[in-house]
Amino acid sequence: MAEPSPPPPPTMSQNQNQNPSSAWPATHMTDVDVDALAHCTSYLTLQDVSNMAMTCKYLQKVAYSDSIWRRFFRESWPQQTPAFASPTSGVREAYLRRRTDLLQFKFSDPVVADFITDTKPVDHILLNEKHIIFSKGSVIQVIKIDDWLSGRDSVVTLSDHSARITCMRLFSLNETSLYRSEAQRKESVLVTSSSDHGIRLWWKGACRRCFTGHKGSVTALSDKLLGNGTGKVLASGGEDGTVRLWSLTSSGRRGQHALKATFYGHEKPIKLMSVAGHKTSILVTVTGDSKVRLWDAAAQSAVPSSSCVGMTSIPGPLINMKCHEQLLYLAAGSSVAVIDLRTMRKVLPYSIDEKLCSFDAIPSKSLFCVGSSNGRTMLYDIRRVKLPNSKAEPVTELDGGHIGPLTHLNMDPYKIVTGGRGRGDSHVNIWESNTGALVSSLTCDLEEASMDALAVNGCQIVTANTSHMENSGVLRYRDFSNASCPAVNSEGDHVSKFWNPQSYSDSD
Numbered sequence: 001m002a003e004p005s006p007p008p009p010p011t012m013s014q015n016q017n018q019n020p021s022s023a024w025p026a027t028h029m030t031d032v033d034v035d036a037l038a039h040c041t042s043y044l045t046l047q048d049v050s051n052m053a054m055t056c057k058y059l060q061k062v063a064y065s066d067s068i069w070r071r072f073f074r075e076s077w078p079q080q081t082p083a084f085a086s087p088t089s090g091v092r093e094a095y096l097r098r099r100t101d102l103l104q105f106k107f108s109d110p111v112v113a114d115f116i117t118d119t120k121p122v123d124h125i126l127l128n129e130k131h132i133i134f135s136k137g138s139v140i141q142v143i144k145i146d147d148w149l150s151g152r153d154s155v156v157t158l159s160d161h162s163a164r165i166t167c168m169r170l171f172s173l174n175e176t177s178l179y180r181s182e183a184q185r186k187e188s189v190l191v192t193s194s195s196d197h198g199i200r201l202w203w204k205g206a207c208r209r210c211f212t213g214h215k216g217s218v219t220a221l222s223d224k225l226l227g228n229g230t231g232k233v234l235a236s237g238g239e240d241g242t243v244r245l246w247s248l249t250s251s252g253r254r255g256q257h258a259l260k261a262t263f264y265g266h267e268k269p270i271k272l273m274s275v276a277g278h279k280t281s282i283l284v285t286v287t288g289d290s291k292v293r294l295w296d297a298a299a300q301s302a303v304p305s306s307s308c309v310g311m312t313s314i315p316g317p318l319i320n321m322k323c324h325e326q327l328l329y330l331a332a333g334s335s336v337a338v339i340d341l342r343t344m345r346k347v348l349p350y351s352i353d354e355k356l357c358s359f360d361a362i363p364s365k366s367l368f369c370v371g372s373s374n375g376r377t378m379l380y381d382i383r384r385v386k387l388p389n390s391k392a393e394p395v396t397e398l399d400g401g402h403i404g405p406l407t408h409l410n411m412d413p414y415k416i417v418t419g420g421r422g423r424g425d426s427h428v429n430i431w432e433s434n435t436g437a438l439v440s441s442l443t444c445d446l447e448e449a450s451m452d453a454l455a456v457n458g459c460q461i462v463t464a465n466t467s468h469m470e471n472s473g474v475l476r477y478r479d480f481s482n483a484s485c486p487a488v489n490s491e492g493d494h495v496s497k498f499w500n501p502q503s504y505s506d507s508d
Helices: 014-018 034-043 046-053 057-063 066-076 091-103 145-149
Strands: 111-117 124-127 131-136 139-144 155-158 165-172 188-194 198-203 206-212 218-221 233-238 243-247 259-263 270-275 282-287 291-296 308-313 318-324 327-332 335-340 345-351 356-362 367-372 377-381 408-411 415-419 428-432 438-442 450-457 460-467 472-479 502-505
Touching (some): 034 066, 046 057, 111 145, 124 165, 188 218, 198 218, 233 282, 282 318, 327 356, 356 408
Parallel strands (some): 111 502
Antiparallel strands (some): 124 131, 131 139, 139 155, 233 243, 243 259, 291 308, 318 327, 367 377, 408 415, 415 428, 428 438, 450 460, 460 472
8 A cells, every 4th residue: 555645845825935034033133142242343443332332221231241341441551451440340440440540640650751942932732642733923843742752853843924823723634625535534734823914724744725815913713614514614813803714625825716705893803713513604703802793604695794693792801712512601801601602692691700811611511610810710510500690609619729820721521721820830730520629730840930831632731831040941741641550649639740751852
């Protein structure tokens, strides 16, 4: 008897035949093992991992894995090992704590170097990862930091201006006509204004563009470029009270076709200019008597004054300003005002009852700081507002022993840096921005020295001091990026002091 034939193989339904993948269960990213996903992040940057952590709880767990942060720690500080605050803390916490400590200068062994100059004071100073740029009168000097620290020829002198430099700005090279390839994306150009009525754009140690048009000294440059995409423009303000817009993408060394617009309206020289945070076509300009005008570069018309879309003022001589989103923080005389740029109304006026000499703010944390003529430094929180126009009460006063006017003030999300200009007041104090606690004090060895300028960039700081008693000036550069020795005194306070730094001279 014949054996029964085997059953026919299973057949796919019509829908399955059209879509074979539906025969298998769906697989999601959350079905992948945490360790496997953590291994995949070896192809991601720190910013990528931070973005991943904000997508969902599961990927946040992956993003916080010790293996990921151990790699970031090793890449940032190859000679260091993570220090754990407690048995339950992970490598991520160790990474973030060390990074915060470095940004707050809580170490006693940074890279330190001195650059010796003459006694002529430094007027302006800029600092980025690769360069220290400073001006004295009409002359600009650029120090290539890596070459300087390695003992190679490091100083480039730029002397095309014929009168005092009034402002210096750094912009990305890819926002100019000099940009050629992706390899140049991280490079910067220097833009300077001068009392010789001109603006110059510098790159690779030479002047590449010259812009002229103001009928008098050029007194201010915008802190950012106006606009979006390829149509960005630089704004300048002059002693003639005009605002002029220049294209950095126009060709030609003399910039004949660079001037795009001229705005009229101010009656006195313009002192400061800033691009609004909420709209990149909006420019804020302020004169020395604290008269504010708002301009919309996108609303240019045949009548130049019609581009002015708002005006206001506060009493007293201008000190400083900062834009953040739709708000303008403006310090003048003995007061600080927070102005809504959409309505030009003062939403938070502050009366300080001190003659102000310096001002800076961290708007993202609702904090601002002021320095007074008698050396006081006060930290304020705009969320602690009582009555309009009432005397503002500081969160804390930063008592750092400064004498004379507190003229140097720098704030970032991690620290507040303060310095005076009085003779013999050459030290710099570092404070925690959240608490106002003193972190460290950085000193200068020149006798009876005064501080002319300072600049801060992350873990780097450079100060310019002059001592007529020693007939010398010095730029002191410190880099805490790879420091390893915490600075703690016997009372538990952080104090940093530096002895016998490597010394260099601009006459070498």
